[in-house]
Amino acid sequence: MSDVPADLRYTKTHEWIKDHGDGTVTVGITDHAQEALGDIVFVEIPASNRQVDAQEACAVVESVKAASDIYSPLAGEIIEANALLNDTPDAINNSPYDEGWIFRLAPRDPGALTALLDADAYRQSVEDET
Amino acid sequence: MGLRTPLFSEHTRLGARMISFGGWDMPLHYGSQIEEHHAVRRAAGLFDVSHMRAIDIAGPDAQSYLRILLANDVAKLTHPGKALYSCMLNPAGGVIDDLIVYNRGAQGYRAVVNAATTAKDLAWMQAQTAGRAVSIQARDDLAMLAVQGPEARARAHPLLPARLRDAAAALGSFQAVEDDTEAGWFVGRTGYTGEDGYEILLPAVHASVLWRGLLEAQVQPCGLGARDTLRLEAGLNLYGQDMDEEVGPLDAGLGWTLAWEPEERSFIGREALRARRDDPARHDFVGLLLTERGVLRAHQRVLIAGEPVGEVTSGGFSPTLERSIGLARVRPGTPATCSVEIRGKAVAARIVAPPFVRHGQVRIDQ
Numbered sequence: 001m002s003d004v005p006a007d008l009r010y011t012k013t014h015e016w017i018k019d020h021g022d023g024t025v026t027v028g029i030t031d032h033a034q035e036a037l038g039d040i041v042f043v044e045i046p047a048s049n050r051q052v053d054a055q056e057a058c059a060v061v062e063s064v065k066a067a068s069d070i071y072s073p074l075a076g077e078i079i080e081a082n083a084l085l086n087d088t089p090d091a092i093n094n095s096p097y098d099e100g101w102i103f104r105l106a107p108r109d110p111g112a113l114t115a116l117l118d119a120d121a122y123r124q125s126v127e128d129e130t
Numbered sequence: 131m132g133l134r135t136p137l138f139s140e141h142t143r144l145g146a147r148m149i150s151f152g153g154w155d156m157p158l159h160y161g162s163q164i165e166e167h168h169a170v171r172r173a174a175g176l177f178d179v180s181h182m183r184a185i186d187i188a189g190p191d192a193q194s195y196l197r198i199l200l201a202n203d204v205a206k207l208t209h210p211g212k213a214l215y216s217c218m219l220n221p222a223g224g225v226i227d228d229l230i231v232y233n234r235g236a237q238g239y240r241a242v243v244n245a246a247t248t249a250k251d252l253a254w255m256q257a258q259t260a261g262r263a264v265s266i267q268a269r270d271d272l273a274m275l276a277v278q279g280p281e282a283r284a285r286a287h288p289l290l291p292a293r294l295r296d297a298a299a300a301l302g303s304f305q306a307v308e309d310d311t312e313a314g315w316f317v318g319r320t321g322y323t324g325e326d327g328y329e330i331l332l333p334a335v336h337a338s339v340l341w342r343g344l345l346e347a348q349v350q351p352c353g354l355g356a357r358d359t360l361r362l363e364a365g366l367n368l369y370g371q372d373m374d375e376e377v378g379p380l381d382a383g384l385g386w387t388l389a390w391e392p393e394e395r396s397f398i399g400r401e402a403l404r405a406r407r408d409d410p411a412r413h414d415f416v417g418l419l420l421t422e423r424g425v426l427r428a429h430q431r432v433l434i435a436g437e438p439v440g441e442v443t444s445g446g447f448s449p450t451l452e453r454s455i456g457l458a459r460v461r462p463g464t465p466a467t468c469s470v471e472i473r474g475k476a477v478a479a480r481i482v483a484p485p486f487v488r489h490g491q492v493r494i495d496q
Contacts, residue, residue, distance in 0.1 A: 038147070038355065039164045041447040042425050042454075044473075060473065062425045064163045064355055064447055067473075086423070 002031040002126075005097055009113060010122035011073045013055075016097065019113055027073060028101040029061065032126050034093050037063035043089045045081035046103055052078060054112070059102050061092065073116060076107040131155065135180035136273045136334040140341050144351055152246030154181040157353035167359050167449040169350035170323050171490050174279035176341070176349045177357055181245035184272050184316075184331055185252065188238030189264040196239055199258055200231065201379065201397050203389035210235030213304045213320055215387055217379045218251065219399030223406055224375035225382070227251050228367065230320055232306050240316070242274070242329075244369050258398070272314055273337035277349055278327035278360075280490060283319075285347040286328055289340055291315055298328070322357065324364025324488045362455060363448050365417060365484025371428055372415075372443045372457055380406050381459060382443075383415035383484075410462070413440060417484035418456040419494065420470065424477045426456035431471045432464070432479070438471075439464050450487045451496065457484065 004010075009017040014033035018026040034040065044060040052058045057069035058078065072078075081103040084091060092100035107113065117125060132155040141148065146157035157178065159166060169175045187196060196204040202216035213232045217225045227247045232240045243251045248268070255266050277286045283299070290298055297307040298317045303326075306318035316331040332340060345351060358368070367373055373382035380388075380403060388403065389395070406412060420426050426445030431438045440460030448455045460468075460481070469476040482494045 038159060039162055041164075042423060044424075062447075064359065065158075067425065067427065 002035055003097070004030065004032070004119045004123050006119045008097070009073075009116035009118065010125075011071070011116060012125050013071050015070060015073050017073050017113065017116055019110075023110055024079060024104055024106050025074070025113070026101050026104050027070075028096055029070060029092060030122070031096045034096045034100070037061065037065060037068060039064045040089045040092045043085040043092070043102070045083065045085055046078045048078055048080055050078045052076065052105070061089075061102075070102060072105060074105060074107040074112050075109070076105045078103050079106050080104040133181070135178055136337040137178040137180060137341055140338055141178065146351075146353060149354065151354055152181060152244070154245055156181060157351070159353040159355045160351050163353065163355035163359070164449045166350055166352040166356035170279045170325055170352060170356065170360055171450060171487070172279070174277060174282040174285050174327075174349040175323075175352040175356065176344050177276040177278070177352050178273075178341070179276050179329070180273040180334070180337065182274055183243050183245070183248040183251075184269040184274070185241045185243060185255065186234075186238060186267045186269060187241065187255075187264060188267070189262075191262040191264045192238040195259065195262050195264045196231065197395055198397055199255065200229075201389070201399060201403075202387050203395060203397075204231060204233070204239065206389070207231070207233035207239075209233065211301075211305045211307055213306055213318060217373075217384060217387055218254070219378065219397070219403070220375060221398055221402065223378040223380075223399040223402030225369065225373045225378060226254055226375060228369050228373070228384075230318075232318065234308070246370065269331075271334055272316075272331045273334040274329060274331050275337065275340060275344070276321055276323075276327065276329045277344055278321045278323040278325045279349075280326060282325070282327035282349065285349055286330070286344065289343040289347065290317060290330075322364075322366055323360040324366070324485060325360075325490070359446055359449060362444055362446050362457070363450055363485065363487035365457070365486060367457070368444055377459075378403060378406060381413055381415060383457070412462070413459040414462050414464065416458055416460055416464075417482040417486060417494070418442065418445075418458050418468075418470065419451075419480050419482050419486075419496070420454040420456070420477060421480055422478045424454060424470075424472050426454045426470060426472075426479075432458050432460050433469045433471055433476050434464060436476065439468070442470060448486060451492060453496070455486050
């Protein structure tokens with residue numbers, strides 16, 4: 001089984017969410033997702049200040065295999081995107097939970113975080129898929 | 131569960147990510163597709179291509195039969211061991227399959243066809259034998275390994291049967307050697323990567339020994355993912371994507387494989403292609419280099435001033451160029467500077483002449 005850090009929240013579409021406790025979260029894709037996609041060669045990051053809905057496609061990760069939409073796990077405003085990914089998209093392969101983060105978001109309703117999957121529930125969701 | 135090659139357990143032992151391809155369970159990659167790609171360009175890579183099928187064509191009429199069946203002319207194969215790339219066309223000039231055919235001297239000919247089309251090919255080939263003294267035999271008993279890259283042949287030589295070794299080392303490009311005393315071993319200096327190397331047919335029971343021997347000789351196992359980016363960089367077509375039964379060779383950059391001479395050789399599809407050759411509406415088949423960031427994919431539209439002028443047929447990321455490249459069909463006279471529609475946006479691209487990369491060298495202006 002791939003790495004599923006206990007301190008993060010998750011979605012069924014394989015995004016992880018880190019709560020900074022200051023009204024912002026960081027979003028990326030899981031180790032399981034990067035492994036399934038294969039070598040990542042291009043990332044289209046969202047523009048800052050963009051307003052997004054929950055489950056809205058707001059970034060694209062392209063691997064050698066295919067393009068995949070990345071969905072915002074929560075409604076809110078994009079406050080920053082990881083420009084490092086423009087030059088080193090494979091940071092998502094090498095460091096999915098750290099250097100490979102995709103965007104930071106200020107959720108409209110920080111309470112909505114608790115509705116997301118915890119590590120155990122995500123692990124179960126991946127198992128159910130396969 | 132799909133069909134399995136004799137090397138299936140070797141792939142799972144190496145932890146390959148498996149995918150379904152043409153009805154077969156095949157390795158996509160063994161960790162990193164990009165590293166596999168580089169290994170072939172820089173040293174040596176190993177592919178299980180046992181899903182592809184060798185078909186032996188024998189009998190007194192084998193040559194005259196193939197001169198009707200294939201759009202390229204096997205009469206060019208003037209001596210045993212020579213090989214030729216050809217399309218096998220339907221009467222409308224569409225491509226039933228593309229293949230390599232070898233002259234085997236007294237034993238006739240051997241064609242190697244694509245996996246997904248094998249059953250269809252055999253049915254078509256069988257149907258064309260009517261009234262001819264020719265036999266068609268699919269060699270399900272053989273496995274096929276491709277070892278490719280600048281170091282590939284040297285690393286493979288010690289693992290070949292001793293009697294074949296010197297003859298293999300002396301092969302020219304697109305030549306093959308086989309040894310009657312080593313039943314089933316057949317070594318061709320051919321490939322699908324744009325690098326030097328061998329494609330080796332051998333009895334399925336010996337496949338694992340050769341596979342492991344090549345791994346021990348520091349040849350990198352490579353999956354279908356790297357196979358696709360290597361062939362794309364080499365500007366080689368993929369059946370079912372760049373051409374098919376609807377899209378013929380003249381529309382897929384394969385005009386060079388059509389042997390129009392001699393005039394009296396009436397190969398299947400000839401009349402339809404003659405008309406197509408002179409059709410001013412016929413599209414050009416070109417290479418594309420994406421000059422902005424993004425990834426070309428099949429079916430994206432090629433644009434000039436916002437208007438569609440063609441379609442990407444194969445696209446992907448080139449590990450050598452670190453850019454996206456593709457093959458495309460475009461209206462004749464399309465200027466080199468164009469764009470491609472990716473997720474609703476026009477992304478700048480340039481038309482270039484494939485190959486993009488051959489023998490480790492970039493062959494286009496970046």
